[in-house]
Amino acid sequence: MFKLLIKFTKIYRDYLVAAILLLISLSVIPLNNHSSLHTLKTYAFGTFAFINAAINGFTGIFSDDEKVVQLRKRNAELMLENNLLREFALENNELKRLLNYYKESEYPLIPATVISKLVSDVQGNFIINAGSADSIMVGMPVVNEFGLIGIVTETSRNFSIVRTLTNTDFKVAVKDQRSNFEGILSWDGKQLFIKNVPTTADLQVGDRLVTSEFSSLIPPLIPVGIVYKKETTLYGLLSKVYVEPFVDLPHVRNLLVVKVIKSRQIKDMELNLLVK
Amino acid sequence: MIRNLTIALIYFLPVIFVQLFFVPLISFRFIVPDLIVIFLVFYSLRDGRIFGSVLGFFVGFLFDLFSGGIIGISMFTKTLVGFTAGSFKDEHNDIESRNILFVLGVILLASILNSVFFTFLSINEIINFVEVIFNQGVLGGVYTVFLSIPFVLFKVWRYLK
Numbered sequence: 357m358f359k360l361l362i363k364f365t366k367i368y369r370d371y372l373v374a375a376i377l378l379l380i381s382l383s384v385i386p387l388n389n390h391s392s393l394h395t396l397k398t399y400a401f402g403t404f405a406f407i408n409a410a411i412n413g414f415t416g417i418f419s420d421d422e423k424v425v426q427l428r429k430r431n432a433e434l435m436l437e438n439n440l441l442r443e444f445a446l447e448n449n450e451l452k453r454l455l456n457y458y459k460e461s462e463y464p465l466i467p468a469t470v471i472s473k474l475v476s477d478v479q480g481n482f483i484i485n486a487g488s489a490d491s492i493m494v495g496m497p498v499v500n501e502f503g504l505i506g507i508v509t510e511t512s513r514n515f516s517i518v519r520t521l522t523n524t525d526f527k528v529a530v531k532d533q534r535s536n537f538e539g540i541l542s543w544d545g546k547q548l549f550i551k552n553v554p555t556t557a558d559l560q561v562g563d564r565l566v567t568s569e570f571s572s573l574i575p576p577l578i579p580v581g582i583v584y585k586k587e588t589t590l591y592g593l594l595s596k597v598y599v600e601p602f603v604d605l606p607h608v609r610n611l612l613v614v615k616v617i618k619s620r621q622i623k624d625m626e627l628n629l630l631v632k
Numbered sequence: 633m634i635r636n637l638t639i640a641l642i643y644f645l646p647v648i649f650v651q652l653f654f655v656p657l658i659s660f661r662f663i664v665p666d667l668i669v670i671f672l673v674f675y676s677l678r679d680g681r682i683f684g685s686v687l688g689f690f691v692g693f694l695f696d697l698f699s700g701g702i703i704g705i706s707m708f709t710k711t712l713v714g715f716t717a718g719s720f721k722d723e724h725n726d727i728e729s730r731n732i733l734f735v736l737g738v739i740l741l742a743s744i745l746n747s748v749f750f751t752f753l754s755i756n757e758i759i760n761f762v763e764v765i766f767n768q769g770v771l772g773g774v775y776t777v778f779l780s781i782p783f784v785l786f787k788v789w790r791y792l793k
Contacts, residue, residue, distance in 0.1 A: 369682065370680075370681040370682050370685075370715070370718075373681075373682050373685055373686065374681065374682075374685040374711060374712075374715040377685055377686065377688075377689040377707075377711045378708055378711055378712065380689075380707075381689065381692070381704050381705075381707035381708035381711060382704065382708060383704075384703055384704035384707065385702060385703070385704035385705065385708075385753065387703075387704075388702050388703055388704070393703060396697065397696075397697055397700065397703060400697035400698055401697065401698055401699065401700040404649070404652070404698040407649070408649070408652075408653045471653070472652050472653050472656070472699075473656045473659075474652075474656075474699050474700070474701055478750075478751055478754040478755050479701055479702070479705075479750075479754050481699070481700055481701060483699075483700055509700075510700055517700035522662075524754060524755045545751070545755065545763075546763060606659070606662065
């Protein structure tokens with residue numbers, strides 16, 4: 357029996373080695389949230405990103421100067437402010453009076469530059485040159501002057517990983533700014549969509565979508581995209597709504613991290629959409 | 633084997649670096665060539681299935697670590713690439729004597745496999761799967777082959793330890 361086993365191992369050694377390695381690889385995937393693996397990953401991407409940042413700093417004679425960065429930051433601030441004003445415009449005068457208590461949110465912004473993009477149809481991740489030393493924390497939303505880009509999922513001292521809208525693991529609660537219809541926006545590898553929308557729902561092509569108050573991670577009223585197609589599925593009962601993001605993600609270079617994180621208590625209580 | 637593997641991994645560090653930080657600059661929409669697959673195919677065609685699988689496993693691990701992606705996905709796909717490409721090793725015909733088109737064909741196959749399994753393991757739910765496979769697998773594979781032409785013409789594997 358033992359000899360037979362040795363003979364079998366010798367004959368199929370290549371296949372056995374490959375099968376074992378493939379099995380190990382598969383078994384590692386669910387362990388990604390383990391703290392030790394998390395620390396190792398943070399350290400590794402931080403080190404690698406540091407080398408790239410150093411090279412960029414040496415060769416980056418065409419990079420944006422400080423003034424451009426400041427202007428982009430101001431642009432993004434104006435975008436957020438403009439969106440708040442748009443929201444206000446939709447309210448009537450009486451509601452405005454009632455909303456006197458409402459404090460206009462002022463989001464502090466941290467400018468950053470994309471130093472690496474993990475380009476893929478399904479795993480859109482950016483590495484940016486700002487980290488915990490810049491007060492960036494996991495869960496902070498990332499925007500540019502056009503709207504939402506994604507959310508910070510890992511931070512090292514000087515670098516962070518941003519999970520973008522074009523990542524199948526990223527889901528965000530959004531609402532129609534006109535009708536206040538709420539939905540969960542996902543990425544299917546090609547398009548952003550909201551599925552299982554009742555056909556009776558007031559969601560029309562051309563409507564603007566912003567982040568919803570129901571989001572456990574992202575502050576409300578950050579522009580996300582515009583509805584460009586509505587398809588009826590499942591015997592005409594449900595629709596699938598396709599959304600064009602405001603941000604041109606493949607060409608994003610400069611971005612801003614919104615220095616806002618919802619309270620830990622809320623985060624723990626509500627559905628945490630970062631967890632796969 | 634351990635010594636050869638360590639040397640190969642050292643060779644792969646700059647390849648991973650270029651793949652992460654420079655290759656995305658030549659991506660078209662989301663279609664991006666895979667430099668790691670090209671070099672992994674060279675090693676596997678020269679040294680066989682076992683070496684290819686083990687090298688792919690560790691290179692995938694390093695790529696997952698440095699890219700901040702999900703650890704395990706590239707480990708799986710690169711192991712598969714190493715094993716598949718290594719299966720085309722012929723004891724009587726080393727990579728040097730192989731037809732250039734044959735090497736490019738193996739790169740195309742390996743790249744398609746890499747993309748397809750990467751997509752499979754990355755997604756939670758997907759609707760237009762065929763389209764994603766076509767974009768990532770076939771178009772990505774063709775782009776990788778295109779990128780590999782100068783490496784194949786200059787027989788870069790001669791310089792790999």
